Amino acid sequence: MSLRVTDLIASADAATRDTAIDSWCAGRSVAQLLADCVELDTYRRRETNLYQRVRALFFLTAIHRYHLPARSDLPRLGRVPYEGFRHLLERRFEEAIAVFAAAQAAHGPSETLSSALASAHHALAFQTLADQVRRTVRSTRGNAWMFRLGHPLDQPLRVRPELLARENATAPFPLLRELTPVRMDLTHCGWSDIFFLGMDFPEGARVLNISVNLGVHGRDAAPRPPVEAYFRVIDEPVIRLASVDLEATATLTSLDDVFDFGRDYLGLLKAAVIAAGLVPPGIERSGASLAELLATIFGPGRGFELVSNVNRIPKGSRLAVSTNLLGALIGVCMRATGQIRALSGPNDETERRIVAARAILGEWIGGSGGGWQDSGGLWPGIKLIEGAPALPGDPEHGISRGRLLPRHTLLGRDRISAEARQKLSDSLVLVHGGMAQNVGPILEMATEKYLLRCEPELTARRRAVATLDDILALLSAGDIRGLGRALTENFFGPLQTMIPWVSNRYTEQLIARTREAFGEDFWGFWMLGGMSGGGMGFIFAPHRRAEAQSRLLEIMLATKRELQASLPFAMDPVVYDFAINEHGSVAALLTGADALLPVEFYQLTVPALLRREARDLTPRERADVAQFTKTARTAPAFTAALPTLLDRLLPTSSETSRTTHTLDTLLAQNGFDRAQHEQIRTDLRAGRIGLAMNRLAPSTRIEDVPSSDLFNLSSSDGRSPLAGDRSASRTPQRPPAGSYREAGAAALVRGECAVLTYAAGVGSRWTQGAGVVKALHPFAKFSGQHRSFADVHLAKSRHTAALHGADVPHIFSTSNLTHAPIEAYLRAHFSSALDHTVFLSPGRSIGLRLVPAVRDLVFAWEETAQQKLDEQKEKMRDSVRAALTNWARTVGEGADYTDNLPGQCLHPVGHWFEIPNLLKNGTLSHLLAARPQLRTLLVHNIDTLGATLDPALVGWFQASNATLGWEVIPRRIEDHGGGLARVDGRVRLVEGLALPRESDEFNLTYYNTNTCWIDIDRLLALFGLTRAELADADRTAAAVRAMAARVPTYVTLKDVKKRWGHGQEDVYPVAQFEKLWGDMTGLAECANVFAAVPRARGQQLKDQAQLDSWARDRSAAAIEALCKW
Amino acid sequence: MPIRKALITAANPRQRTLPLQTLMDQNGDPKSALQIVLEEAAGAGIEEFCVVVCPGDKTAYAEACGALRPRVRFIAQPTARGYGHAILCGREFVGDQPFLHLVGDHLHVAQGTTSCARQLIDIAVSENASVSAVQPTRESQLTSYGAIGGKLIGGDHPLYQIDTVLEKPTPTAAEQQLIVPGLRAGFYLCFFGLHVLGPDLFAILDEQHAAAPDQSLGLSPALHALAARRRYLAFSIAGRRYDIGAPYGLLNAQLALSLSGRDRDRVLTQLVELLSVRADTP
Known part of the structure; x- marks a missing residue:
């Protein structure tokens, strides 16, 4: 059959x-x-x-x-x-x-x-x-009741009486403290801890997971459980939350406050309060009073305070700090309400499991998510975590093959001896490489590939699953050298076969340089968590570990400095000290003088108390100040905190003034036009410009352009009749008798063509506003090495030059944000070509970002089609947006955006300026002087990897006698941003943000690749210039200004990251303006022709999540074939 | 085997006056809560009573016994060492026979004409096992009661084989451990304050007391251990219990008694009148 x-x-x-x-x-x-x-x-x-x-x-x-x-x-x-x-x-x-x-x-x-x-x-x-x-x-049993509870009187939880026992009515209540380690995984068997995988393939879901104490090498005296959660009852009917690390506090007075996750940085604490059942999820939007709910649990007039501290462990450590913090916070709340039996000491297995289940719930409530091994810090020591089959009676039975929660097997000293544990500690150097990454797409890729049973990924997955047994055997035997080898093989073998994007140039350079520095004494590399670049492990011969800790930090810092313009780093790298934690999450009840919160808590809260009159302080506040003062007399850590505390009382403004000074310098250096900026601000505030104003009039007629009006590269292979722009003033000539391909090849041999790559951008979408130079981002491996966009474009030009035996000048147009890093990179790697065949065209225009108008935020979020998120994420997003709207109002709509690194406050003003810059900055003039035969320029985006000097297109364009030739591709659903249209009868490119209605774009067959062919002389003529007149800077500048006035200015919102603390990031929407080159097609006197090109040539890489499908559909191989390395 | 003795606990120092509260019984006669409890037991065939009280409470309690006073013995629990310990104090009184146990702060109102105590004793006799009366109780009230997990035994009566007993469980623990197939979500079988227990319970209490002599001795852990050793059943009584120690518990108990008794219409009329005057007043 x-x-x-x-x-x-x-x-x-x-x-x-x-x-x-x-x-x-x-x-x-x-x-x-x-x-x-x-x-x-x-x-x-x-x-x-x-x-x-x-x-x-x-x-x-x-x-x-x-x-x-x-x-x-x-x-x-x-x-x-x-x-x-x-x-x-x-x-x-x-x-x-x-x-x-x-x-x-x-x-x-x-x-x-x-x-x-x-x-x-x-x-x-x-x-x-x-x-x-x-x-x-x-x-899940133990979680379901919280979704049924809808009224304060239904709250069945009661605070433990021990937490209400105090010396007198004004004394503070006892303090419950939970200390929790974080977890590191020796192997996750190919991300097998993703819930979906564990629930479908429980037998393949296996993780070797170790609870560890942590300290930052050189900063902390000794490793300790990095996660701390504190709970105490207070005499106010509110919930007080404080995150010591994020320096944030909040007082929640209503249920809405508790469920408002995005308003502040305390979303994780709120999720813990909800997941622990104190404010159960079922009561959301019930209209009930928070005070009434708290009274049921704690007694009338009472509430509680929850404090978190992760001891300045940076975000992105790949050690599941946030999940374990969530577990600790939930655990402490559950202990306080008797849901965990013991008020002090460790949890039993049932309790650990329910806390883990609640942590999963909390992550869902907070709109985040990790794997099922992440709460491993709740368990002690080394454990094997495995998927468990769903049995009758389980809620999963009959739905999925596996249970949601895995099975934890503690590996005692009989399985892994004390000696082996010590050996691991003696050889391993744990680090945070400093990179900021989003591991979400990696997890989606792993899931999809598993379910598709793709090869070679399936074989790699099987190997990864088997690797666990090898790793466990090596660890049990205390063979750390073998373990290092196995972990390295796992990283370079199965993991990268499954998901190539887990590695990057930074990681591989670190490995190579460490190997170079330590030779045979470097035993192996260990990727922690979902991807490399953040938390990582390096294994050394024990006698060199101490040396390796300092040397590795130097290597990481040096490598980071080299790559920080091209890869997103959230912070400087750090080396950790670590120790295996054999206890898991442990609690203690602190009373009297011992009931102390972390010293940083007092640093955070006491200055505000000291500013108030003593008589206005509540008994709790007075007791906190008194306790801090008393302890500061005796405890060195508290004494040392006093200067910082005093600094906070009198904040200095030196940092702000320094930032402003640098920004002013940058603006001055880059020709910032203050008058124009003020005009834009006035227009923005008055509502004369804005997102809504970008659109063409609603009466504009938008029609699709049939394929017969285009030159079709794929079907004709360069030999079909030309279908030109009928609306242009000049009728295109008939095609030459010979093939375009042959004519184009001849033009290339004559050296008539050059390439310009737009490289002014900082990859707003590519790195979600991280501010790296996209041109230099080493995004994928070609010929065995990570290569950047610039590398690929140069390799294509090299290939073209080799094919036709003639130089291909290649220009990168830069901006103030990208010029210096690109120049440094080219000088380091292409020094012989720089200024000979490779040129830089520095930007001459710069903008200063503005705080957006609320009306534009509303337009962007409510008037334009938005991807709806799932329920919890949607709530989170609404909450964040409310906070951002408030920010815009408070800071001032249209105010200069200066509260960030100077580079993040500036913006390039759109690629329209990049061609005029070429005229203004002398680059074109210089090129034409050296190569008078030059007549055609191919201009393309940095992420249009397939753009080449294809002879057929050269031939077509040169034969068209047009000023500009544009490449379009058949639209796919992901192609947004405008396209080729007949606008009131004229064929032109139109930006998505200019279309009268969003739906108009879906009637357009072709998408604009932004790849443009330029006839240099005709363009100069359009600007009213000649080759000779390019030498006249004033005349050229005047010509550019006159042309600029004729193309529209768009206001756009861009997301900008602001980094702070220890690897924390916030994203702000800021307003900027831009002019776009595609609008040249709207000028009546500009003759345009259009070509439909294959997707492989025209597609753009805008988002790193595209990379995997780009490799799978063989686009990557097609690009490789265009390159000469 | 007939059940002739009843052991009533009323030694909780925080609730020592509760059984002394006066209510109107179903016939409209003023009686102490204790007297109502004793009369229910007497109506079920109990001949001898023992009340475990706090030291010094005997006189007040004796006065509250009404006509049954001559059949009631009092034992003082010297110090408050837990519910299980209070039961243990009645060991000598009980001897080696099964006994009815009631708590002094719970009143029971049967659905039909057979009293709650009578229903329970009948089941215990016919099943020849220890049986605790239970009532499906919303999870929000778990903080007030002991609760059981187990499975329904087929037959004419809502009888359950107990496998777990937890005292005042959190809803988290209840959901995980007190699984009773067939019960509505969010409901648990909680104790009714009415048990027929065998004398073997005392041995278990002894063991648990010996294992932790310094700790308060609970009844639920002993019942949990009993479930592991003997056939121990729960019976969902056709009636309701009223905990007079709960907020508004006394009021509720009074209303329940009155609405199921002679003065039903009178009380209902008063309630309606009260509602018409006060319902919209904050």
């Missing part, structure tokens, strides 16, 4: 079930693949088993995303129905699929519709998985 596609999911034969969808699709036609889709869709609607349904959804995603588009006979052009797109944004995935499928039935399949179907199925698959995990978390 022949196999069906659904057999890959439902077959009783394991080998059939493990067949990769890629193997199945190989050799199948478009018709067969579409038939498979129908079968899979019917199957997933009928199937009750969650994971089989989800696999079918991922199969559908893969067929639409990878296999159909790879078929040459799949039509490329189609339209995504706007209605379906809106459904997608609103998370109505089934409805979106129905709309897209109906469009496919009506208009036939296309790459465009397949992209929409892939996107909808992908989102539905993850939504289905996430919903199931949440349902399971809610129905």
Whole structure:
């Protein structure tokens, strides 16, 4: 009997079930693949088993995303129905699929519709998985009651009487303290602790996890449990929260305050209060009084205070600090209310499990999430954590193969001897590399690849699972050298085979340099957590460990300095001291003089108390001040805190003035136009410019442009008739008799072409506002090494030059933010080419970001289509937005944005200026003087990796006699930002933000790649210049100013990161303005032609989450083929 | 085997006056709570009573016994060392027979004509086992009662085989350990203040007291141990218990007694009148 596609999911034969969808699709036609889709869709609607349904959804995603588009006979052009797109944004995935499928039935399949179907199925698959995990978390025994509780009188929790015992009515109540280690994992067997994986493949979900105490090497005297949570009853009917590390405190007086996560930095503490059942999730929006609820638990007029401290362990340590902090906070609250039996000492296994389940709940409530091993710090010592099959009676039974919560097996000294533990401690150097990363996309990739059973990932996963036994055996034997080798192999082998993006240039340089420095005494590298660059382990021969701690810090600092412009770093690297914690989470009840909060708590809170009149202080506040003062006389740590405390009483402004000074200098150096800036501010405040004003008039006629109006590179291979811009004033010439390709090749041989890459940007989307030079970001491996966008573009030009035997000048246009790092990089790596074939065109325009107008924030968040998030994340986002709106109002709409690093306050003013800059800064003049034969310039975005001097396009453009030639690609659903349209009869490019209605974009078949061909002489003529006149700076500047006045100015919002504390980051939306080169197509006297190019040439990499599919659909291989390294 | 003796605990120092409160019984006669408890037991065939009291309370309690006074013995619990210890004080009185145990601060109102104590004794006799009366109770009241986990035994009566007993569990512990299939979500079988227990309980209490002589001796841990050793049942009584020690407990108990007795209409009328005057007043 022949196999069906659904057999890959439902077959009783394991080998059939493990067949990769890629193997199945190989050799199948478009018709067969579409038939498979129908079968899979019917199957997933009928199937009750969650994971089989989800696999079918991922199969559908893969067929639409990878296999159909790879078929040459799949039509490329189609339209995504706007209605379906809106459904997608609103998370109505089934409805979106129905709309897209109906469009496919009506208009036939296309790459465009397949992209929409892939996107909808992908989102539905993850939504289905996430919903199931949440349902399971809610129905886990011990958690469910909190969702039923809706009134304060129903609250069944009562505070332990021991926490109410005090000497007299004005004395503070006793303090309950929970100390918790963090966890490190020796191996996670290919992210097998992702809930989805553990619940579908429990036998493959295995983690070796160690609880550790931590200290920062050179700063802390000794390692200690880094996570601390404190709880005490207070004589006020409120909840007081304080995070010592984030230097934040809050007093919650209503239930709404408790459920408002984004308002301040205390979301984690709020999630703990909720997940511990003190303010149960069921009571949200009940309208009940917080004081009444607290009275039920603590007695009338009482509340509680919860304080967290992670001892300045930086964020992103990959040691699950936040999950273990959440566990500690939940644990201390549960102890206080008798949900954990013992008021002091460790927890028993049942209690650890319920705290872990509550931590999962808390992460969901707070809109975050980790893996199931993350709360490992609650358990003592070394443990094996494994997925557990769901049995009858479990809430998961009949739904998933595995349970939500894994099984923890403590590995005592009989399994791993004291000697082996010591040996590990003697060899391991734990570090935080300082990089800030988002591990979320990695986890999604791992899930999807597992469910698709892709090769070679499946084989790698099996190897990773088996690796655990090897690692455990080596650890048990005390063979740390062997352990180092196995961990290194795991990193470079299975992990990178599964997800190449876990590594980066920084990590690999660290490894290489450490190996160089320590030779045979460097025993291995260990990736902690989901990806490398943050928390990492380096294993050394024990006699060199001490040396390695300092040397490694030097290596990390030096490497970070080299790469900090190209990779996102949140902080300087640190080396940790660590010790295995053999106790897990442990509590103590502190009374009398011992009831002390961390010294940093007093540093944070006492200055504000001292500023008030003594008579206004509450007894608790007075007692806190008295206790701090008393302790400061005897305890050195408290004595040492006094100067800092006094500093806080009188804050200095030196830092602010320093920042302002640097910013002013930068503005002055980069030709900041203050008059223009003030005009923009006035216009913004008056509402004359703004997001809503970017749009063309609603009466504008927007029509699609048929393919017959374009030159089609893929179908013609450069030999088809030219379809030019009918609206241009000049009728395009007929094509030459010979092929464009041959003509273009000849032009290349004559040296008539150059390339300009826009490199002024700092990758706002690429690194979520981290402010790195995108051109220098080593984003992927080519030919065995991580290469940056600049590397790839230069390698393509090198390849073109080699093919045609002529130099290809390559220019990078820079901005004040990118010029120095790019110049330094080119000087270091391409010194012989710099100023010979590689040139820099420095920016001559700069803008100062502004605090946005509230009306623009509202427009961006409410008037434009937004991706709806899942319920909890949506609540979080609403809360953050309310805080940001308040920020804009408080700081002042339209005020200069200066509260950040100077570089983060400035912005490039749009790529329109980059070509005029080439005229103004003398680069073009210099080039033309050295190469008078130069006549054509190819200009493209830094992330358009496929853009090359393709001879066919050179030939086409030169033959067109147009001033500008533009490349467009058939639209996919992810392509936003405008496209090719007939606007009131004229064919031109139009920006997405300028379209009168958002839906207009979905009627446009072609998306603008922003790759542009320029006829240098015609462009100069358009500006009213000649080659000779370029030498006249004033004349050139006047010409540019006159042209600039004719293209529109757009106001946009950009996200900017502000870094603070220990690896913490905030994202602010700021307003900036820009002019865009594509608007040149709107000028009547500018002759434009347009070409449709294949996706591999025109697609842009805007988001690092795209990288995996970019590699899978062989785009990466296509780019590699264009390069010469 | 007939059950002739009843052991009543009233030695909680914080609630020593509760059994002395006066209420109107179902016939509209003023009686102490203790007398109502004794009369319920007497109505179920109990002949001898023993009340465990705080030292010094005997006189006041004796006066509150009403006509049953001659059949009541008092034992003082020398120091407050827990509920289990109070039970242990009655060991000599009980001897080697099964006994009815009631708490002095709970009143019971049956749904039908058979009293709650009668229902329980009948079941205990027919099942020949220790049986505790239970009532499905909302999780918000878990802080006031001992609660059980177990499974329903088929048959004519709502009888459960107990496997776990926890004293005043948190809802977290209850959800994890007190699983009773068939019960509504958010409800647990909580004690009714009425038990028929065998004399073997005293041995368990002894053991637990010996294991931790300095700690307060609870009854629930002993009942939990009993469940592990013997056939120990829970019976969902057709009636309601009223904890007069709870906030407004005395009022509730009075209303329950009155609304199930002779003066039902009169009390209802007064309630309606009260509601009409006070309902919208904050």
